Amino acid sequence: MLADRTKLIKPSATLEITAKAKEMRKKGIKIISLAAGEPDFSSPKEVKEAVCRALEENFIYYTPAQGIPELREAVARKFNKDYGTDYTEENVIITAGAKQAIYLAVQALVNPKEEVLIHTPAWVSYEPIVNLALAKPVFVKTEENFKLTRESLEKAVTEKTKALILNYPNNPTGAVMDKKEMKEIIDFCLENDIYIISDEIYDKIVFKEFKSAASLTKEKEKIVIVNGFSKTYSMTGFRVGYAIASSEIVKAMTRMLSHSTSCVTSFVQKAALEALEKCDYFVEGMVKAFRERRDYMVKRLEEMDIDCVKPDGTFYAFPDFSKYERDSLKMADYLLTEAKVAVVPGIAFYAEGYQRLSFATSMENIEEGMNRIENALKKL
Helix, strand or coil, rough: CCHHHHHCCCCCCCCCHHHHHHHHHHCCCCCCCCCCCCCCCCCCCCHHHHHHHHHHCCCCCCCCCCHHHHHHHHHHHHHHHHHHHCCCHHEECCCCHHHHHHHHHHHCCCCCCEEEEECCCCCCCCHHHHCCCCCCEEEEEECHHCCCHHHHHHHHHCCEEEEEEEECCCCCCCCCCCHHHHHHHHHHHHHCEEEEEECCCCCEEEECCCCCCHHHHEEEEECCEEEEECCCCCCCCCCCEEEEHHHHHHHHHHHHHCCCCCCCCCCHHHHHHHHHHCCCCHHHHHHHHHHHHHHHHHHHHHCCCCCCCCCCCCCCCCCECCCCCCCCHHHHHHHHHHHEEEEHHHHCCCCCCEEEEEECCHHHHHHHHHHHHHHHHHHC
């Protein structure tokens, strides 16, 4: 008999569509994918060279569970420079991707039956991560332009509320909270003794100013910053991320990591160090390309009379297709069948009627994909 916790993890809402797209490709049908959740750029050459160099130097053994000191120092140094904070290497833990950092943070902070606030639309893994801690996810709907408000939080908080998972720049909407909006949320949580797990994995893929949650208060004991290298440096397959928090929280997370994955792959940590120290140029070029693609995609959606809040960050647009079809799974299936375009239905992010379109693909693919969508919509 399987453990009860396995029953808390639901099958993906997009499983059927994903399987259908795979079968269509097998039949030789050209599918334009606007569903990608990762940059389409190759990792920087310096990063690849660092892996090769680490292997040649025989850096292939276990590292400290918390991560190699030089990488933790570099993370703290870069974060302090970018956001005006004063963290040290003792406040940093290196993890197998940002997802593991979120998982460890929830496990370290939240007890069974306590509540974790998740603002929607929301990334698909937050709910199962909370469920695996045997805690209760509580969904808070965002307001205009997908912004979380103090008023919305006030209605959701109970005596069992332990933490908020905050995600800006946001996946799937691309929304970015400004400094004032973010500070209102941070202040509210601190006033109500609520931990903040701030998922900032897209913090460098922005088209306006973004301020980290940790930069908006001097009281950082209840803030956990989660970030990584997957999006910023196009290193999704490397599986390396990090969390920045109080030394007490970092020590608790490290104890759990040491008895699960032991440590992050040694030579991958060297690659991450190289990315931090030498690859700012890469980020600037990638963001410039994403901005051009975003502008084109949003313009085409507007020409189709599809409502879409212009994303201020990430590489996603989140248009509302409900005037054509409220059921987002049906619409996604229609676009796949009729237009041969793969998208992610909004129901996967707790937002019926919407579709997530990724512009992490070539401009050629985006142009073709938008043409196909426009033609398919004309038939409805």
